Amino acid sequence: xxxxxxxxxxxxxxxxKTKFDKKTYLDWYEKMYLMxxxxxxxxxxxxxxxxxxxxxxxxxQEAVAMGIVEAIGKGDKVITAYRDHAFPxxxxxxxxxxxxxxxxxxxxxxxxxxxxxxxxxxxxGFWGGHGIVGGQIGLGAGLAFAEQxxxxxxxxxxxxxxxxxxxxxxxxxxxxxxxWKLPVVFLVENNNYAMGTxxxxxxxxxxxxxxxxxxxxxxxTVDGMDVESVCLAIEEAATRxxxxxxxxxxxxxxxxxxxxxxxxxxxxxxxxxxxxYKGIDPVQTVLSVIKDKKYATEKQIKDIExxxxxxxxxxxxxAEESPIPKPSALFEDVYTQEDYPYIVD
Numbered sequence: 126x127x128x129x130x131x132x133x134x135x136x137x138x139x140x141x142k143t144k145f146d147k148k149t150y151l152d153w154y155e156k157m158y159l160m161x162x163x164x165x166x167x168x169x170x171x172x173x174x175x176x177x178x179x180x181x182x183x184x185x186q187e188a189v190a191m192g193i194v195e196a197i198g199k200g201d202k203v204i205t206a207y208r209d210h211a212f213p214x215x216x217x218x219x220x221x222x223x224x225x226x227x228x229x230x231x232x233x234x235x236x237x238x239x240x241x242x243x244x245x246x247x248x249x250g251f252w253g254g255h256g257i258v259g260g261q262i263g264l265g266a267g268l269a270f271a272e273q274x275x276x277x278x279x280x281x282x283x284x285x286x287x288x289x290x291x292x293x294x295x296x297x298x299x300x301x302x303x304x305w306k307l308p309v310v311f312l313v314e315n316n317n318y319a320m321g322t323x324x325x326x327x328x329x330x331x332x333x334x335x336x337x338x339x340x341x342x343x344x345x346t347v348d349g350m351d352v353e354s355v356c357l358a359i360e361e362a363a364t365r366x367x368x369x370x371x372x373x374x375x376x377x378x379x380x381x382x383x384x385x386x387x388x389x390x391x392x393x394x395x396x397x398x399x400x401x402y403k404g405i406d407p408v409q410t411v412l413s414v415i416k417d418k419k420y421a422t423e424k425q426i427k428d429i430e431x432x433x434x435x436x437x438x439x440x441x442x443x444a445e446e447s448p449i450p451k452p453s454a455l456f457e458d459v460y461t462q463e464d465y466p467y468i469v470d
Contacts, residue, residue: 192355
């Protein structure tokens, strides 16, 4: 069994002069605590068979989502794989809509048609979770091409897991993205395991940062357990993209505390390894900064936590009371064009 160790990465992206103040840290804690509690509730509800399908929890990786959302702006877009619950929450989507989507209800982010792996909130800039491994890589580049074509300064953050890095579409997309200097940040949420298979067992190139070298794509390794590090790396990459200098490749080292999905027995890693990573829990790290710098009193922290817990409980009630789609919904939201000119009778 290949073992991962909870150590800081050797390289980090060059840091900017961004300052992170009291307001920022309190906002981070509330949103990251929401991600954590929402996912814990999802895990419990799934085991109670309140909803079905696959369910991939984000517990342990919250610093990645929070760092990205902190660094991007209005008009920018995010697209990811199927471990996607945390991003819309971080971007401001109502927990009610997210929970309703898990329940398959009409009030969900995808009207109950997508489920756990296909959250969407285009109004917030979240262009979805995608169930096909690596499928979102080409889509992310396509979104970036659209922004370039329209002449905006918007950028796209396109994420994937370390397993998707072995897909052929990555190489085709990276070649084109660098050739056309598309405004996209490619980011691997490298949690060490593709389902239950470690990076070391699937590739000879274990430092995933090196993959960008073939395309002369600026590439960095980033501490994905630290929100500031993620934010600064995205900020720098976004600046490069907005200037027209093209893509950046970020190997963001993170860790999931739960299995690949709810059906994962996790026999491929030891309890000791998980415990080591829990020692650098990103949610607790943010809370520690708040306490160390006296950004909030114990009562204020408890108030934040109580507010979040209430939101999560309300989201469950909302989901359970929302209507299920009617059979006719199968024929809605399907693209058709009556006068499509390329069909011959």
